[in-house]
Amino acid sequence: MVDYRYLGNSGFKVSEITYGNWVTHASQVGHDAAIATVHKALDLGITSFDTADVYANTAAEVVLGEALGGLDRAEFEIFTKVYWPVGRKGPNDQGLSRKHIFDGIHGSLQRLGVDYVDLYQAHRYDYETPLEETMQAFADVVRQGKALYIGVSEWTAEQLRDGHALSTQLGFQLVSNQPQYSALWRVIEGKVVPTSEELGISQIVWSPMAQGVLSGKYLPGRSVPEGSRATDEKSGARFIERFLRDDVLEAVQRLTPVAAQAGLTMPQLAIAWVLQNPNVAAALVGASRPEQLEDNVKASGVKLDADTLAAIDAAxxxxxxxxPEETYRVSPKKRP
Structure with a gap:
């Protein structure tokens, strides 16, 4: 079964392997397979599920809501997000204005078929809306019982500090940040993680397998596998491009004996590696087939020894x- 960790400086626990449906539901994976994968996640002990209104332009929330429908609401945790353009994508259908946050939470609750979400996240930082407006809107969402906790995604250390100060003044907790993090993408370690540790904010990390590159299935000098994420423009192909250089793929292949020595598969090694960071509360994993989750969950509770960690670093x-400057290049300076 999957271990649990506290989210930030709160009493709220989440499964350290969390199921995310970014590029799968209503996109890469058919409806029945998506439902089956969520049910498999529950069977394996995953109870935390991450989605966003922008995924498949709101359709991913609908699929997740259907998959969890009929279950006792206390048995699972739902995280969703707001920021990117959705629906008709008009001028107020994006960003972190008070209007869009309230339209966003109402739409997400309806699509998910729940009365509240456990964690509501700012999907990026909105440079066009005063932070005070954004945080006041989040405070009101919490007070109305529509979200229990508030998080953010890909905020810089300074943005986290400013957001935390306002949330404290307004009487709610900013408990999490959701950045990209893997053994190949470590940009949060320099500033974001130390600041988060100081403030009591956890990381919920996405792409712990570097879009699948750390699985070892992409080989140097070879064409990318047919049907893989690298071939599908709808499923994150542009995110994986940076890792498809031969020098990166050769380095990843050097992890094969490291994983074998640790008694792990390559995906398990990659997920276990991010979970060694005590500031990480959960690693987001997706799956196009239920059996993929059976492998992934075995990373939960794994403790990598010093020699294994050193070997990964060396490779x-x-x-x-x-x-750390990469963390300043993620949120658009203007809304899309």
Whole structure:
């Protein structure tokens, strides 16, 4: 079964392997397979589910809501997000204005078929809306019982500090940040993680397998596998491009004996690696087939020894991205 961790400086626990439906539901994966994968996640002990209104332009929330329908609401945790353009994508159908946050939470609750979400997240930082307006709207959402906790995604250290200060003044908790993080993409370690540790904010990390590259299935000098994420423009192909260089793929292949020595598959090693960071509350995993989750959940509770961690660092150090300045390039300076 899957272990649990506290989310930020709160009493709220989430499954450290959390199911995310970014590029699968209503997109890469058919309806019946999506439902079956959610049910498999529950069978394996995953109770936390991450989605967003923008995924498949709201359709991914509908699929997740259907998959969880009929279950006792206390048995699972739902995270969703607001920021990116949705629906008709008009001028107020995006960003973190008070209007869009309230339209967003009402739409998400309806699509998910629940009375509240456990965690409502700012999907990016909105430079066009005063932070005070955004945080006041989140405070009101919490007070109305429509979300229990508030989180953000891909905020910089300074943005986290400012958001935390306002949330404290307004009487609610900013408990989490959702950044990209893997053994190949370590940009949060320099500033975001130390600031988060100081403030009592956890990381819910996406792409712990670097879009599948750390699974080892992409080989240097070879064409990408047919049907893989790298071939599908709808399923994150542009995110994986940065990792498809031969020097990166050669470095990843050096992890094969490391994983074998640790008694893990390559995906398990990648997920276990991010979970060694005590500031990480959960690693987001997706799946196009239920059996993929059976492998992934075995990373829960794994403790990597010092020699294994050193071997991973040695293999990937020449190609891993560690520059904290990358965290300042994620949120658009203007709304899409």
């Amino acid at each position: 990937l150090a020449p190609v891993a991205v560690t520059d």
